[in-house]
Amino acid sequence: MTRLTIALVGAGSMGSAVGKLLSASGTRVLTTLEGRSAASAARAREAGMEDATLDELAASDFILSIVPPAVALDTAERLAPALTRAANKAVYIDCNAISPQTVATIAQTVDATGAAFVDGGIIGMPSSPKFYFSGPHAPLASALGDAGLAVRLLDGPVGAASALKMSYAGITKGLTALGSAMSLAAMRNGAGQALLDELAESQPEISAWLASNVPRMPPKAYRWVAEMEEIAAFIGDGFAEHRIYEGAAGLYARLATDKTATDALSRFFSETAR
Incomplete structure (x- = not known):
């Protein structure tokens, strides 16, 4: 089985816990520590996450955005140029606590880069999160189940998971x-x-x-x-x-x-x- 490379944007309590789960399964986990606090950087290192450039994130297998709701759209817009440049584009999964309306805007941003977009929602504590995915590209996210995550696919459009x-x-x-x-x-x-x-x-x-x-x-x-x-x-x-x-x-x-x-x-x- 090919080893997955997963980019995880957001090294907060949930993001670092997810990074640790992925690393424990043997997955290579990338992140960006640009502008992050010393505490976030320490959490990322402890979780086995590697600091990487935006271009490296964009060329991974998946990007998981796990950031505060207020910066979910900003995160997609920051990664959009790198996704546009990438020859092999990551599947972009927004896992943030945002409304379907906000998700639709993020999906448009990602769609314009040519990358596949998946709507995601996390329910549960950082120690045992469940990931719900929806949208036409949601089946691609089933691979995350082999990377140590609890994955549940919803039969619904982009916005259903959110x-x-x-x-x-x-x-x-x-x-x-x-x-x-x-x-x-x-x-x-x-x-x-x-x-x-x-x-x-x-x-x-x-x-x-x-x-x-x-x-x-x-x-x-x-x-x-x-x-x-x-x-x-x-x-x-x-x-x-x-x-x-x-x-x-x-x-x-x-x-x-x-x-x-x-x-x-x-x-x-x-x-x-x-």
Whole structure:
């Protein structure tokens, strides 16, 4: 079997974990560390990823884009000239938490280079991610299953995998936002302990879920702002419920810098976990 070369753009917590999974399977993993922080560079090296030029990335077998939602389009545009120049073009897979509308724009950017485009969505923790792929070129991504990734192909167009990711994240991260907002409001108005007690008594599953997930949220809040905005766009301005996720984006933007509030949430839910 020919050894795959996979370019992975984005050496954050998820990207570096995916790089480690690929490297462990014997896959050669390339990345670009240009403009990345020292922490990202260290994570990439620890995951067995090699620093490479954009032209080297473009000539690999696959490019996996795993970056913050706000820079997903910028990433495709940065790689487009190299993809255009490449004689043997990588299959470009966008794995970011973005709306189908944003995916369509990225697909147009990649299509113009002559490279194949696959829509992707990641669900799960960095230690055990599942990759959903859709679009006419999605079957090409099945090769990633032999490279150590959990691959699931969707019978749908470009945008279907991202729609799944938006829907799933809208429920899970939306519930985290709802629990955080209501808990903070209860504490501000003297009903915090009563809320904890009532949730534990009448909604034990929700109580346990929030106790597990809300305290883990603060370090990720800044990254979830753009994701909530993408979910709002996914729903569409024509539906009133898109404002739920605009509100969630505002909440996460505040919690990203409001340590008093996030410390209060951690203390609040530590009571539930006891």
